[in-house]
Amino acid sequence: MTASDQLSEPTATDCKCLWCGRSIRYDSSFKEMFFIDDVICSRCRQKLSARRQMFKVEGISIEGFYVYDGLVRDMLLQYKENCDEALFLVFLYPFIREMKRKYRGYTLVPVPSSDEMMNKRGFRHVNKMFSLLDLPTCDLIEKTDNVEQKKSSSRQEIGRHFRLNAELSATTEKILLADDIVTTGASMVSCYRLLKQKYAEISCLSVSYSRQFSRKLFIFTKN
Ligand SMILES: [Zn+2]
Structure with a gap:
């Protein structure tokens, strides 16, 4: 043929x-x-309309793929809130080949959701989206409570919602910290700082980011 x-x-x-x-x-x-x-x-x-870029929150570089707006927001809400699990493939699909190359040798560490939300959904939405990368996954960060943080929570309050899981260790030296949305960056920054106590090389990825960060972009360069 x-x-x-x-x-x-x-x-x-x-x-x-x-x-x-x-x-x-x-x-x-x-x-x-x-x-x-x-x-x-x-x-x-x-x-x-993907807008892949790097931005910084408190000196920490985060790579994001879409501005959290319009259709991206609608699809993420449908995926997360309406538990439409099949949509997990949509978000990272265009970047998979390159990301697989770039993050070979990393362990995926998802920013955790509360148990309450996870039980409601019946699946782990961040793990599922990033499963396309075929990386070993380790829940090195855990939530200290079972309720979703309020949007109005301060950075200090959000930091108190996470802790390192002392019983687990990654099998690789490099960590890929991943989330679905960076709104203020507080969760990502808190998790990054916890991981930094044990791991030297941490990259941060988020499927989407709030519009405020699209003004602070610097040029994304391929490795
Ligand atoms: Zn269509």
């Missing part, structure tokens, strides 16, 4: 966009042929 025969196979026409329900190859564009594993259509993908 030639490459052109494979491309004309109708298999992908059965795939529906997880967001709008259109066929993923509805306009049969050349580009879509090569994004055939995507779970949303090119129109929804374009609307998501």
Whole structure:
């Protein structure tokens, strides 16, 4: 079978966009042929408009992929609050190949949610999104309480919600600290500082970040 025969196979026409329900190859564009594993259509993908960048919070560099706004916010809320687990593939899909290369040899440490929220969802939403990286995962940080922190919590208060899990150790020296949203950065910074007590090399990644950080961007450079 030639490459052109494979491309004309109708298999992908059965795939529906997880967001709008259109066929993923509805306009049969050349580009879509090569994004055939995507779970949303090119129109929804374009609307998501990734803005990958690095920003700093209290001197700590965090890499983010989307401004938390518009369709990104809608999809994340549908995924998290309405427990639409199938959407886990959407967010990091365009970056997977490069991220797998970049973070080879790291252990993934998710910023934890409260047990209350985790039980409500029935799945661990951050772990699930970052599972695409195929990294060993270790819950080195745990919540000290079971309730979600209030948005109005101060940095100091948020810091008190986390502690290092003394019983666990990562099997690698490098840590990838990951979250779904950086709103003020307080949770990420608190977790980073806890991990820094034991690990020298920590990278911070967040699927999305609040608009305030998009003004503080500096140029993202590939490794
Ligand atoms: Zn769509």
